[in-house]
Amino acid sequence: MLVPAARPHACRCSLAAAGRAGRMDSGVGFAREASVHTVAALPVEERDAEAELEVKGWRGEGVSLREWQGWGTSSPVPAMVTKVIDDLKALEKETDDQITFGGIGGKLQGSFRVQEDRKQRGVYRSLPDSEMKMQFYAARQIACRLLGSRGYLCQKCWLAMEDCMCSRLVPCALWSGIRFWLYMHPKDFLRQNNTGKLLWQVFGLQSASLCLFGVHEHEETMWDAFKLVGRDLVWVLYPNRTSTPTSVQDISLQGLFENSRDQLPQDGPQKTLNFVLIDGTWSNSAAMYRRLKEQAKGVWGEDDLPCLSLCALGVSPMHKLRPQPAWDHTCTAAAALGLLSELHLRPGLGSYALDEPARALENALDVLLDALTARRVRKGRSITRRERNHLF
Numbered sequence: 001m002l003v004p005a006a007r008p009h010a011c012r013c014s015l016a017a018a019g020r021a022g023r024m025d026s027g028v029g030f031a032r033e034a035s036v037h038t039v040a041a042l043p044v045e046e047r048d049a050e051a052e053l054e055v056k057g058w059r060g061e062g063v064s065l066r067e068w069q070g071w072g073t074s075s076p077v078p079a080m081v082t083k084v085i086d087d088l089k090a091l092e093k094e095t096d097d098q099i100t101f102g103g104i105g106g107k108l109q110g111s112f113r114v115q116e117d118r119k120q121r122g123v124y125r126s127l128p129d130s131e132m133k134m135q136f137y138a139a140r141q142i143a144c145r146l147l148g149s150r151g152y153l154c155q156k157c158w159l160a161m162e163d164c165m166c167s168r169l170v171p172c173a174l175w176s177g178i179r180f181w182l183y184m185h186p187k188d189f190l191r192q193n194n195t196g197k198l199l200w201q202v203f204g205l206q207s208a209s210l211c212l213f214g215v216h217e218h219e220e221t222m223w224d225a226f227k228l229v230g231r232d233l234v235w236v237l238y239p240n241r242t243s244t245p246t247s248v249q250d251i252s253l254q255g256l257f258e259n260s261r262d263q264l265p266q267d268g269p270q271k272t273l274n275f276v277l278i279d280g281t282w283s284n285s286a287a288m289y290r291r292l293k294e295q296a297k298g299v300w301g302e303d304d305l306p307c308l309s310l311c312a313l314g315v316s317p318m319h320k321l322r323p324q325p326a327w328d329h330t331c332t333a334a335a336a337l338g339l340l341s342e343l344h345l346r347p348g349l350g351s352y353a354l355d356e357p358a359r360a361l362e363n364a365l366d367v368l369l370d371a372l373t374a375r376r377v378r379k380g381r382s383i384t385r386r387e388r389n390h391l392f
């Protein structure tokens with residue numbers, strides 16, 4: 001059967017399901033993956049949103065560079081995303097069936113969804129290799145999220161317009177010797193309760209860059225930067241259970257101090273500590289880490305990616321609103337502020353006042369949590385585990 005009767009959100013789950021099953025490259029059909037992920041299987045919060053939203057983000061237009069970059073990246077519009085959107089436009093014309101989106105994650109609606117599913121499975125099968133198939137999955141999910149969020153989410157804070165928290169966020173400069181990379185799963189892109197977005201909202205794009213998993217342009221930019229700085233200045237915050245993880249105390253600061261605090265970010269990342277934060281659900285993060293290791297092997301000839309482990313992380317402030325925290329037992333932003341706090345205590349870095357950006361991030365987390373909580377209260381949803389876990 002090509003199209004199952006109950007197939008509510010094919011475009012957003014395929015990549016995640018393939019990744020979970022370790023079959024990103026197997027060419028497994030759409031129908032089988034989607035049948036596992038029906039609306040009934042979604043976490044409660046998403047089901048609520050599913051019933052609540054009726055969004056029509058499609059205006060018959062592609063995504064311009066300005067619109068794309070407005071969501072928090074300085075990259076060009078990914079070619080594969082543009083192609084997916086062009087294909088949607090072509091199909092709309094061909095079938096004379098209007099595209100509509102609905103629900104969180106930009107899910108296609110109505111009879112167009114059935115047509116699109118059939119066509120995209122054909123495209124998927126025609127792709128020559130596993131890498132292209134994987135990039136296609138990512139692009140399809142991102143394209144649908146972009147179009148479905150149009151006119152509904154605030155581009156800066158990724159919250160519904162009515163919940164926009166932008167005016168309450170306080171930017172804070174981060175010492176140019178540190179750069180974060182938010183390695184984000186497409187399923188977390190434009191998610192309202194994503195916390196990785198807070199990093200570039202608070203520190204700016206030069207200090208915290210979005211790298212979408214499976215988007216060639218983003219991954220290439222990130223790895224080009226890593227090639228420049230070298231393996232010794234790149235760490236992934238990921239609990240590596242197979243070997244002894246590196247702690248903040250083990251980080252070599254040799255050569256960093258030529259980088260004065262006043263140096264402009266565009267002077268280059270050669271003397272910058274680069275930290276990759278895996279920004280996805282726990283179940284997706286293993287596939288993301290595997291891909292990082294494979295790419296590290298391609299660049300440095302070895303797949304032993306330096307993993308950084310933090311000393312003490314509390315329960316995520318987002319835990320009560322997000323059943324699957326992104327990183328170990330904490331959310332992405334809390335991991336970043338934990339890292340900054342430990343770096344601040346590191347001899348030699350104390351004068352860079354890294355506790356200030358850490359506090360700014362904590363405040364931003366509070367603002368996000370308040371906004372999400374207020375929304376849930378307003379919608380009459382339950383709030384569980386109200387207690388905040390203050391990390392400082």
Ligand SMILES: [Zn+2]
Pocket residue numbers: 154155156157158159164165166167
């Ligand atoms: Zn906003």
